Amino acid sequence: MSLIIWSTHQIIKDNLFYRNFEGYRDINMPFDNLFFFSDAGNGDLFCYAILKNGNIEKNDIYVWNHENDSRTWVAASLKHFIEGWITGKIDI
Template sequence: MRGRGCWGAGWLPVLRDLVAEFPFLELRAPAAPSDLTAIEARLGTRLPDALRALLSESDGLEGEYGEGVVWPAARILEDNRMFRSHPDFPELYESFDPLLFFGDNGGGDQFAFVRTPERDDVFVWDHETDERNRVVGSLGEYVRRALSSGGGDWYR
């Protein structure tokens, strides 16, 4: 996932374009490199290049209606640890270990990368059915579609 077309690198110009297009979007201070390293170490998985690049420019992105389009690094770590270790989840859901959650729709559905095997596609986990479906091919496409959805379930 390299280059501007996939938004794999060079997120700062892309983020500035998004702020111009979506005036509600506020950029945050960058995530600390140690926070990104901690995610990888504590979850035992590599961050996708595009997610690392985005978080290095803005520690998360919030949609117009409060949806966590891209969570801050601390929430990525916290929520993924919870999904992987909650004592009731193995009886209720398929394993979350292959997934790296990084955002939500504000209504319970979560967005994730598949890390085993590593993929750049973005998937949605339906919290009611436990279904995991591919929604777009890159983080850049996901961000643009999520921000332009007006808070709707654009991925269905």
């Protein structure tokens, strides 16, 4: 199992990568509206939704599926995400 929450360095590095990597632009929806903070260990990433004004206004947590580019709700808050991930209630 990977770290539950990435380090600040990893958050910055991965968010910049996914937003700027040219190879993803033709095959994925934009990542500008996602704030990645964790991974499932299989290539899927957990994130918050970012509004056009740059704010994160909802506590909902989503998972981005790297195989089909879907974005699916997984938890109502970071607390619920951590509890669900540790207990196995969230399974990707």
